[in-house]
Amino acid sequence: MKNKIVRIVTTLTVMLGVALSSFATAKAGEDNYTYTYDYWGDVQESPDAYTVAQVFDFGALGLDKNLKAAESLFVKDNHVFLCDTGNNRIIEFERTGADAFTVVREITKIKGADPETLASPADISVDEDGDLFIADRDNARVIRCDKDLNFKMQFTRPSDQAIDAEMGFRPDKIVADTAGRIYCEAAGINKGLLKFEADGTFSGFVGATRVSYNFMDYLWKRFASQEQRAQMVSFVPTEYDNIYIDKEGFIYAVAGGLDEQDLKDETVDAVRKLNMMGSDILVRNGEYPVYGDLYMGGAGGITGPSYFKDVTVLDNDIYICLDQNRGRLFGYDDQGRMVYAFGGNGNQAGYFRKAVSIEHMDNDLLVLDQLDGTITLFIPTHYGQLIYDAMAHFDVGEYDESQACWEEVKMLNGNYELAYIGIGRNLLSKKQYKESMEYFEVKYDDENYSRAFAQYRKQWIREHIITILVLIVILAAVPMAIGKVFSLKEEIDNADIFKLRR
Amino acid sequence: MARRYQKAESKEEKRMRRAEWMAHWGKTMKFGFYCLTHPLDGFWKLTHEHRGSYAAANTILILAIFTRIIKLKYTSFLFLNVYWEDVNVFLYIASIIFPLSLWVIGNWALTTLFDGKGRLGDVYMGTCYGMLPYPVIQLPLMIVSNFVTIEEGQFYSVLSVLSLVWCLILIICGMGQIHAYSAAKTLFFTIASIAAVLVMIFLLMIFFSMVTQGVSYFISIGRELMFRM
Numbered sequence: 118m119k120n121k122i123v124r125i126v127t128t129l130t131v132m133l134g135v136a137l138s139s140f141a142t143a144k145a146g147e148d149n150y151t152y153t154y155d156y157w158g159d160v161q162e163s164p165d166a167y168t169v170a171q172v173f174d175f176g177a178l179g180l181d182k183n184l185k186a187a188e189s190l191f192v193k194d195n196h197v198f199l200c201d202t203g204n205n206r207i208i209e210f211e212r213t214g215a216d217a218f219t220v221v222r223e224i225t226k227i228k229g230a231d232p233e234t235l236a237s238p239a240d241i242s243v244d245e246d247g248d249l250f251i252a253d254r255d256n257a258r259v260i261r262c263d264k265d266l267n268f269k270m271q272f273t274r275p276s277d278q279a280i281d282a283e284m285g286f287r288p289d290k291i292v293a294d295t296a297g298r299i300y301c302e303a304a305g306i307n308k309g310l311l312k313f314e315a316d317g318t319f320s321g322f323v324g325a326t327r328v329s330y331n332f333m334d335y336l337w338k339r340f341a342s343q344e345q346r347a348q349m350v351s352f353v354p355t356e357y358d359n360i361y362i363d364k365e366g367f368i369y370a371v372a373g374g375l376d377e378q379d380l381k382d383e384t385v386d387a388v389r390k391l392n393m394m395g396s397d398i399l400v401r402n403g404e405y406p407v408y409g410d411l412y413m414g415g416a417g418g419i420t421g422p423s424y425f426k427d428v429t430v431l432d433n434d435i436y437i438c439l440d441q442n443r444g445r446l447f448g449y450d451d452q453g454r455m456v457y458a459f460g461g462n463g464n465q466a467g468y469f470r471k472a473v474s475i476e477h478m479d480n481d482l483l484v485l486d487q488l489d490g491t492i493t494l495f496i497p498t499h500y501g502q503l504i505y506d507a508m509a510h511f512d513v514g515e516y517d518e519s520q521a522c523w524e525e526v527k528m529l530n531g532n533y534e535l536a537y538i539g540i541g542r543n544l545l546s547k548k549q550y551k552e553s554m555e556y557f558e559v560k561y562d563d564e565n566y567s568r569a570f571a572q573y574r575k576q577w578i579r580e581h582i583i584t585i586l587v588l589i590v591i592l593a594a595v596p597m598a599i600g601k602v603f604s605l606k607e608e609i610d611n612a613d614i615f616k617l618r619r
Numbered sequence: 620m621a622r623r624y625q626k627a628e629s630k631e632e633k634r635m636r637r638a639e640w641m642a643h644w645g646k647t648m649k650f651g652f653y654c655l656t657h658p659l660d661g662f663w664k665l666t667h668e669h670r671g672s673y674a675a676a677n678t679i680l681i682l683a684i685f686t687r688i689i690k691l692k693y694t695s696f697l698f699l700n701v702y703w704e705d706v707n708v709f710l711y712i713a714s715i716i717f718p719l720s721l722w723v724i725g726n727w728a729l730t731t732l733f734d735g736k737g738r739l740g741d742v743y744m745g746t747c748y749g750m751l752p753y754p755v756i757q758l759p760l761m762i763v764s765n766f767v768t769i770e771e772g773q774f775y776s777v778l779s780v781l782s783l784v785w786c787l788i789l790i791i792c793g794m795g796q797i798h799a800y801s802a803a804k805t806l807f808f809t810i811a812s813i814a815a816v817l818v819m820i821f822l823l824m825i826f827f828s829m830v831t832q833g834v835s836y837f838i839s840i841g842r843e844l845m846f847r848m
Contacts, residue, residue, distance in 0.1 A: 429800055563697045567768035574766070 141543050150467065151459040151535060156404055156561045158411050161532040166448070166501035167482060168458040169467040170216040170494040179220045180208065184490035187291070190483055193243040194474040196221065197483065199492070202237050207251065209455065216494055227251070228258055229268035242293040242362075250299055252288035258297060259313070272299060275319030292362040300360060300368060307356045309395065310370070311407050323395030325371055326354040327385055335378055343361060355385070360473075363430040364367050367392060371438060373424035380408045387425050388449075390436060402564075403454035409440050409447045410458070419443055419462065427475045429482070437475060441486065444469035446482070446495075454535060467493065480505055500529050516543040534560045545569050550576065563583065640674075647672035651679060661797035665748060666741040673740065676747035679754070684715050686754040686761075690695050695764040698775045717818070719746060725815035726794060730808055735798030745797045749790035754787045756782035 175183045185203030192198075197210040207224040226233045236255035243249055247264035259272040274286030283388040287304040294300070297315035300323065309325035316363040338346055354484055357370045370390040379385040387408040390399035409423025423440035433450035445460035461468045474485040480502070482495040497505065507522035507606065523539035530536065541556030542565060550573035557566035578585065650670045665671040674769030687710050691701045723746055727739045737745070760778050767775075794812075795805030 139790055156700075558696055561700055563769050567697065567770060571768045574768075 141152065147573045150461070151457055153455055153457055153535075154405060155412060155532060155534055160412075162442050164500045164529050165498050165502065165508060166497050167446075167459060170481070170496045173218065173494065176491060178210065178218055178492065179561075187485055189240045189489055190474040190476040190492070191241045191243060192478050192483065193247075195478065196243075197476070197478070198241045198243065199485070199494075200238050200241055202239055202254075203326075205235050205237060207235070207241055213246075213495075214599065215394050218492075222479075224249075224251075224266060227262050227266055230260055230262070230271065230528060232256065236305050237596055239288065240290045241290050242299070243519055244297065245295060246389065248293075249295045250291055251289045252301065254287050256491055257288075259291055259301060261297075262358060270317055272301070272313045272319075275311065279322070280306065290360050292356070292360050292368060294362060294366050300362070302360055303354050305356075307354045310357065310360065310368070311356075318591060323393040324368070324370060324389065324397070325395075326389070327358065328354050331533050344367045358425060359427040361428050361430055361436075363434075364432065364514075367398070369428045369430055369436055371425035371428045373426055373441060375408075377413055379553050380406065387423070387438070388428060400451060400452065401453040403449070403452065403510040405455070407438075407449055407453050408466075409438060409445065410443065418458060419461070423447070429440040429475045429477045431477055431480060433504075433505060433512070433528050435508070437477070437482065439472050439475040441472055444472050446475065446484070450508070450535070457501070467495075469493070500526065503529070504535070511539070511543065511546075514546075516546045519543050520547075538562050538565065540564060541569070545572075548572070622662045622724070623764075630838045643672060644674045644678075647675035648661045648678060651675060651748050654748050654789065655751060655755070655785075658792035659796060659812075660847060662745055662748070662789075662793035665745060665793070666737060666797050667799075670745050671748060673744060676721065676744040678750050680715070680719070683750045684712055684752040687711055687715060690761045692755055694761045697767075697772055698764050721816045721819050722812060725819060726808070726812040729811055729815055730794075730798045730800075733808070735808075737794075737797035742794070745793035746790055749793045750786055752782050752785035752789065756785070760797050 119539060130381070138600065151163045151165045151167075152160050153163050155161050159423035161487065162377075171177070174180075177330045182204065184199075186513050187200060189200040190197060191200075195212045197212065198209065199208045201208055207226060209221040210218040211221050213219050224238075225235060227235070232361050235251065235253050238251050239254040241249060248269065249260075249262050249264065249266070251260045251262070253260055257274055258354065261271065263269055264529050268269045274280070288301045289304050290302040290393055292300050300310040301313065303311055303538035307325070312320050312323050314320050355372050355375060358373045359371050361369045363369060370389050370391060372385070372389075373386060375385050375387060375610045383406050386397065387407075388399060389397040391400050399407070399465040401407060402433060409617035413420065413422050419442060421442060423438075423445065424442040426437045426441040427439040428436055435456055437446050437448045439446055441458075441462070444462040445458055446454040447458045449583040450456050459467075460472075462470065464470070469484065469486045470488040472484055476483045480497050484493045484495070485491075486493065503522050503526045507519050507526060510522060511517075520540055522542040523543065526533060527536040537556045537560040541553040541560075541562065544550075544556065545565065545568065550569045553569045554566055554573060557563075557569060640792065650661070650665070653664060665712045667737075688708055689713075690699065691706065699714075699821065723739065723743045727737070729735075730737065756778055760775065760782075764772070764775055791805060791809050794800075794809065797807070798805075800808065
């Protein structure tokens with residue numbers, strides 16, 4: 118008997134051990150090129166939204182020598198400006214075919230500037246009139262010139278108290294708005310973007326990133342002496358890595374190199390959308406914050422969160438962030454929900470070694486790889502185009518067309534959250550509340566579901582109001598009637614007339 | 620003839636007994652609802668005046684477990700989302716049974732040393748009766764959750780928490796009444812019982828890890844032997 122008990126206990130223990138160890142086995146990594154995250158944050162494989170049209174190296178681009186430490190791309194209509202920073206030149210291309218670029222000119226000198234030559238041009242921006250804004254980094258200036266490269270004006274280091282006296286001015290990234298103002302991200306300046314008025318005067322910082330600190334550090338600091346405090350790391354905001362101005366004049370700013378825990382706690386933002394006042398107006402209605410990969414494990418020797426190096430905003434408000442850490446592109450819609458993620462580190466087409474810049478030409482994407490010195494051209498697949506079409510139709514109120522597109526997307530990718538929610542939103546707009554509720558429920562979209570349900574409930578009550586009233590009357594009347602009958606019976610039983618007779 | 624007569628009588632007896640049992644069960648179940656609103660008076664009468672029954676206690680326990688599982692499926696997804704891939708019904712059952720048994724044993728083991736009046740069964744009965752608010756609130760809440768939008772859903776979390784707090788109050792009050800303790804002594808022994816539960820968990824974990832290591836030791840010896848042979 119004793120032996121039996123011992124045996125049972127041992128067996129149970131071993132089984133428990135096995136069960137526990139199976140929990141510990143790591144989830145196998147996904148090898149798929151394109152993926153999305155579902156409601157639970159699980160990776161869902163997806164059809165490719167983009168496919169590589171061609172990878173252009175310097176030969177394919179028609180250049181004489183290899184790109185050297187190229188830092189930035191800029192697209193204006195069908196012209197591409199490439200900052201070949203290490204070679205001190207900017208090259209302008211024209212897209213002459215579906216996958217063909219021809220060199221228009223090489224910009225190395227600005228007529229009338231002092232000095233005329235460019236030194237490490239880091240970024241370029243072109244306004245509506247064709248005026249060029251060039252961040253001429255090693256010359257510590259931002260040049261404005263007309264489209265024939267005649268010097269117009271320059272923006273130099275602001276003589277502001279807020280900037281450290283011994284710090285130089287190294288403009289890294291610039292954007293120009295329609296009024297000729299420029300916003301500049303300069304190395305070593307973490308107070309936000311430098312804003313220059315059109316006449317060249319510095320008018321202050323906009324959109325400083327949030328300062329994050331963890332509570333323990335803060336507590337330590339409270340109790341530390343002056344000397345100890347001086348030795349500690351101070352809580353400073355991080356610098357932006359890149360900026361992009363969309364067609365409405367909002368500035369999208371990305372910051373890489375953020376702390377994993379801060380991102381998960383949402384105390385810092387990898388992407389911000391700044392309005393004129395410099396406050397963040399990015400919509401974050403997705404299930405997960407906008408910071409790229411949810412899983413930051415050490416697969417392939419790469420650890421840490423996604424490092425957003427650049428961002429571009431399509432005309433339909435989908436913004437695509439470029440992750441330098443894992444060489445991936447993350448597309449988010451205007452609600453902050455992930456549309457797709459794809460890419461990777463590697464040497465194949467569609468993979469990167471050190472992706473630094475992303476631009477879009479209509480819905481095509483151009484990605485600059487600094488180490489390879491190549492530009493990769495992505496074009497949307499049928500699947501990707503369907504998603505864009507569905508969104509475009511929805512935005513102009515063509516709900517039937519939009520729904521048809523989403524249905525087709527759903528056929529191609531049954532795991533796609535946005536397809537179900539998209540169909541649901543179209544049905545909701547067409548006042549088919551019951552049907553739309555089903556779609557929202559499948560993908561746990563509680564807000565849209567509530568919206569549809571409130572309408573459906575109203576409609577249902579309106580249709581059944583008579584039944585409900587009748588039911589209420591019956592529920593109230595029947596017990597009352599029964600009570601009345603009983604009391605009547607009692608009254609009759611106890612009535613004096615009958616008592617007298619008895 | 621006599622046989623048949625006897626048989627008929629026993630059948631009648633059985634029916635009578637069953638009816639009696641049912642009546643007793645119904646009465647003791649009903650008493651649970653009295654305890655809901657009269658925790659001090661109710662729990663005193665529960666054991667000292669034999670107004671409760673194990674049948675009713677078991678029923679409440681099963682009801683609580685049933686509620687805990689059924690609400691996963693039938694609560695609106697606005698309030699409760701379930702990752703079905705990871706759901707293990709037995710874990711949900713254990714999540715009630717395991718703390719309950721630890722509490723009952725720990726509480727009894729302590730109070731029996733400090734002139735608590737309750738026996739092990741009394742503590743069990745009292746704790747089960749104390750869990751009644753959970754199904755009583757959660758079951759209707761589960762149904763109502765399907766007829767509201769998320770903006771109207773504030774009450775859900777409030778009532779959800781309320782059901783647990785109510786259970787807690789009932790269990791603590793019941794514990795004090797069953798052992799005929801003063802308020803201060805009740806509070807002290809509540810905390811002491813929780814400490815006892817933690818000690819028991821600690822011991823169980825040590826026990827299991829020791830057994831696992833012991834077993835793996837012999838397994839590795841066996842493996843070693845097999846390699847050598």
